[in-house]
Amino acid sequence: MRYDLDDLRLFVHVVDQGSITAGAVQMHLSLPSASARVRALETHAGVPLLVRERRGVRPTPAGTTLARHAREVLAQTARLDSAVASYTAARSRPLVLVSGGSAMHRVVPAALASFLREYPEHDVTVSEQRTPRSLRLLAEGKADLGIVLDDDETTGTTLRTEPLVDDSLVVIGPAGGLLSGRPTMSYAEVAEHPMIGLDLGSTLRTWMDRRLGPHAPAPRYRTLVPTLHTLITLATAGVGLAIAPLRSVAGNPALDICPLTDPWATRSHLICYAPTPPTPAITALATHIRQAATT
Incomplete structure (x- = not known):
């Protein structure tokens, strides 16, 4: 059997309102036209769909079933219309998000996954940048x-910022290994052991090297890797110790996690906005970032 979508929509309104008259108003139809559509629907179905009473109507068991499935069909049709319209509507320019490598590990993927699902009409361009470069790109629009990191570079900025999440660094190694039972450790102690490090071009490695300075002990890196994911995987396997953001490894039972005593290891992230007033889409993306950071 074939059903007209407008007839289904009218029938749902009639059932919800308990009145053919009220359903006709919802559909901008005259009462005779709405009554004729409902009778035609009953004829098409082959069974009574409504019980007519003095003060309105109520659905028969068949009418209740039809209304339930009609709601599902109408909802699916609305989603279909939205999906097709997303290809024909003029696309706005992608939102541009910049972030350091630490947030790229968990916060950014989680935020993008939820934002892009909820807002199919918006695209996002993402790039990994050190905080000074991110601030320049934001300031220039x-x-x-x-x-960005809450450090010296952001202290003097006139850009709007808001606290996001702790991003302190810790030393990691396989559970039950060298770090077992250690409450804290300094970087100098960590550097006495074979280590796994991030590539020289990574934002986190560059940030650390600047704060360690030329007189810090030189570690022996067994290998340098491009991503935190690879760094954590090798540390878990016992290849060497590694330094990583606490948020990227918290709750991992395969790792021993030891806080660093060095002051520079305590740090936090901020959300930073461009100078122009944020659009609703930018505000929504910031909301998804906050949700991802606190989950």
Whole structure:
């Protein structure tokens, strides 16, 4: 059997309102036209769909079933219309998000996954940048939103910022290994052991090297890797110790996690906005970033 979508929509309104008259008003139809459509629907179905009473109507068991499935069909049709319209509507320019490598590990993927699902009409361009570069891009209007570190570079900025999440660094190694039972450790102690490090071009490695300075002990890196994911995987396997953001490894039962005593290891992230007033889409993306950071 074939059903007209407008007839289904009218029938749902009639059932919800308990009145053919009220359903006709919802559909902008005259009462005779709405009554004729409902009778035609009953004829098409082959069974009574409504019980007519003095003060309105109520659905028969068949009418209740039809109304339930009609709601599902109408909802699916609305989703279909939205999906097709997303290809024909003029696309707005992508939002531009800049972030350091630490937030790229968990916060950014989680935020993008939820934002892009909820807002199919918006795209997002993401790039990994050190905090000074992110601040410049935001100030110049070349980025809309940034996840930056709360440090010397952001202290003097006139850009709007808001606290996001702790991003302190810790030393990690396989569970039951060298770090077992250690409450804390200094970087100098960590550097006495074979280590796994991030590539020289990574934002986290560059940030650490600047704070360690030329007189810090030189570690023996067994290998340098491009991503935190690889760094954590090798540390878990016992290849060497590694330094990583606490948020990227918290709750991992395969790792021993030891806080660093060095002051520079305590740090936090901020959300930073471009100078222009944020659009609703930028505000929504910031909301998803906050949700991802606190989950």
